[in-house]
Amino acid sequence: MTIYFNGQQFKYELEGICKLFFPVVRFEHRFEEPVASEEHDYVLTCRDVQGENTHLSVTVCLDGEKTAREETIAPEISFGSLREYDQECERVLCVMLYRILEERLGVSPRWGILTGVRPVNIIQRERKAGKPDEEIRAGLHDRFLVSDEKLDLAFLTADTQEPMLKELKPDSFSLYIAIPFCVSRCSYCSFVSHAITSRKATDKIDEYVTLLCREIEKTAQVAKDEHLSLDTIYVGGGTPTALSAEQLKRVLDAVAAYFDVPHVREYTVEAGRADTITREKLMVIKEAGATRVSINPQTFEDAVLQKIGRKHTAQDVVDSYELAKECGFTMINMDLIAGLPGDTYEGFCRSLDRAVSLDPANITVHTLSIKRSADLFFETSMRDYVKSDMTGRMTAYAQKTLINAGYFPYYLYRQKNTVGNLENVGYAKKHTESLYNIYIMDEIQTILACGAGGVTKLVGLGTEPISRIFNYKYHFEYIDRFEEILSRKDRIYDICREGREQQSKRQLD
Ligand code: SF4
The missing domain is CATH 3.80.30 (pyruvate-formate lyase- activating enzyme)
Incomplete structure (x- = not known):
């Protein structure tokens, strides 16, 4: 897949959004004036200053069919700094790209456009700055498209961690x-x-x-x-x-x-x-x-x-x-x-249920890097796998079952190169956290x-x-x-x- 840029440079962020949907695709970035051909899959993103406003657009060509979105945002001067203006341009382009790919592939990666490894840190940082939880939640949901399921997980993890963070001695x-x-x-x-x-x-x-x-x-x-x-x-x-x-x-x-x-x-x-x-x-x-x-x-x-x-x-x-x-x-x-x-959704659920029945203090659920499994064993096409949302359904089952069984999420980090950049989560019975x-x-x-x-x-x-x-x-x-x-x-x-x-x-x- 080729990503063409016109008037802006959010290389890693846009690539990160594409990887949510195409985890093993190789990218080729082109910064010069695009010569996008419908023979290839590509993403074209533009930022143009038009009069007072900034015009942003994303065009995705998949299998010869094009889908486009565009939006206009306030001029640079209405932002506190150039950095804030750039961040907003980047966010809006990422949202548009996510929406197009979501529509074309019929799957909604659960962490939205958030591609960072430690989403819980955002909650901790904003709480520290005095923001109420409802506001943090609304921001992550509306502006970064994070699902309610993952927001519940991240907030619960932040709550579980809080006393342990306070106990940490500086030396x-x-x-x-x-x-x-x-x-x-x-x-x-x-x-x-x-x-x-x-x-x-x-x-x-x-x-x-x-x-x-x-x-x-x-x-x-x-x-x-x-x-x-x-x-x-x-x-x-x-x-x-x-x-x-x-x-x-x-x-x-x-x-x-x-x-x-x-x-x-x-x-x-x-x-x-x-x-x-x-x-x-x-x-x-x-x-x-x-x-x-x-x-x-x-x-x-x-x-x-x-x-x-x-x-x-x-x-x-x-x-x-x-x-x-x-x-x-x-x-x-x-x-x-x-x-x-070789595992199936049902097989994973059976494994999780069996682990719960053994009643260990902690159960940690990892997601396998799709890149490695694709290199090794992929038996179905990558697009079908992405559409099946199998790993996403597995982690959702784990989250629901473990919380119902009295396990609380206590650490969480996201895995690069997984479909939807899914997470690894440590669940623990109260007071047994590592x-x-x-x-x-x-x-x-x-x-x-x-x-x-x-x-x-x-x-x-x-x-x-x-x-x-x-x-x-x-x-x-x-x-x-x-x-x-x-x-x-x-x-x-x-x-x-x-x-x-x-x-x-x-x-x-
Ligand atoms: S370290 Fe590697 S080889 Fe050893 S048990 Fe873990 S995954 Fe298997």
Whole structure:
């Protein structure tokens, strides 16, 4: 699809609207005078200043048939600033484009023209500025075309988060530990994880664990020197339980040796896949002081599990869940994915109902990136899939069923490259919410990350709102260049010092 621009440049925003309806289409942007031909699908957007007013128009050509809309808005001078004027032009063009595509394809993406990743932040920001909820709601609904269903979800999420945001202490941080290994690779996996399939790979893991323990020690020293206090711990991956019980114990023992584990508010280990979970590993996790585990079915449909390359059955997930309860875990999260290849609306509903019947503290519903599933398994045409609104109906079912069952949405972020840019939502029974998930999604707490692929984020400590330090992505680079990883941790001292200097300068001014 080609997008032609005439007199304006809202490249990413207009492309974002097109992607709601055509998630895997490739775009070609043309800024010069358009030579749009009906042989191709295209979008032509124009902004013309005509006398006092601004004339905006959108023409869409699909399958040789053209549809156009136009609107006139007030002149630039009637806006507070050029930025506000541009934003209004952009919004009106996006609304027109959305309306045309909605009419042509017969589907209404539920988040309207809102394409940002964190819609809940808009509500929080506007509440902070003193706007009443009805006004915020009306604005998002009328000006950004957000559906009532998604507005309910976003407002409820903002309400659930509110007390936890207030509890956040300024000098606190979360510790993230990455275990980038899995026993095999799921076909849709987008994480940096390496399948453990050979003796050679197992030896590498031992080396990785040894170095990871050294990075944990170094991180604890830096945190201590900078007077940062540990709030939550999250061990993720990959699948941490892909390690042997002995390797896992070495990592968790290092955390216990260098950090004040008894005083953290939350300690999570992702147990992830049922085919990696044993009583011995669960007891290692429990004895290390972890309070939460995640056991992720993704689906309870055996045929779908097989299709995505999982080497376990739905019953194995139930058995692992019961085992975790027997080992004394009460805070258990289960992840499900809407839109898995081979799944159906009915299959997803059955999976969700089964998860609810097991009564875990948290159920997280993800939507699969359509791009990946399209690359891998697409069996129907993309347009038919978009029209079927299957993933949208799945997430709507999840929202209704989980809220009725006493689960509240507590964190929400939207996924790029999904039909309608659908959302990932963590639902939790009251007082079982994962603080780490809220803080990391909202980027409001410092994260010190250890391990391959880890990204340390210093929030409010440097001269920028967020300063990032990246570890090497892959475990072999991490091993080969480990001394550099350690020296990157020293950057934290520099960033904090620069932040302090800037602050005292501001105070003097
Ligand atoms: S369990 Fe998760 S991290 Fe491991 S391969 Fe599957 S999707 Fe990737």
